[in-house]
Amino acid sequence: MPQPISAVVTWDPTLNKGTVADITVPSGNGATVIQWSCSPEVASFTISGLDPTEFTPSSSSSDVTNFSTTDRDDTAQEYTYTVEAVHAASGQRSRHDPKITNEP
Numbered sequence: 001m002p003q004p005i006s007a008v009v010t011w012d013p014t015l016n017k018g019t020v021a022d023i024t025v026p027s028g029n030g031a032t033v034i035q036w037s038c039s040p041e042v043a044s045f046t047i048s049g050l051d052p053t054e055f056t057p058s059s060s061s062s063d064v065t066n067f068s069t070t071d072r073d074d075t076a077q078e079y080t081y082t083v084e085a086v087h088a089a090s091g092q093r094s095r096h097d098p099k100i101t102n103e104p
Helices: none
Strands: 005-012 017-019 023-025 032-038 042-048 066-071 078-080 082-087 093-096 099-102
Touching: 005 023, 005 042, 005 082, 017 082, 017 093, 023 032, 032 042, 042 066
Parallel strands: 005 032, 023 099
Antiparallel strands: 005 017, 032 066, 042 082, 078 099, 082 093
C-alpha cells in the first residue's frame, strides 16, 4: 500500500471558515489511506458525504481531531465531500466542500 496522504483542516481568517486543500490520488496508486487532522486553530471537524462505494469509512464521527479513510482508487473521477470545522477560539462552525480526485 502506498504512503498515506495527509490533509490538514485549517481556519481561514479571511473567509472566517474552516478549509482543507483538495486532494489528488495519483494514477495507479491503488488503495490509499487519506488522513485528516486539525491545525491548532481548529478544535475539531466532521467529515461526511464521501462516496461509500469508493471510501471506507465514508464519514467520521462528529467532532473528531483525526480521521482516516481508505480510497479504493479503482475509479478515476472527482469526488466531493463536506468538512464541518469548529473554530478553537470562538466555537463557530463552518462547512467546506473540498474535492478528492482519483487521477486516470
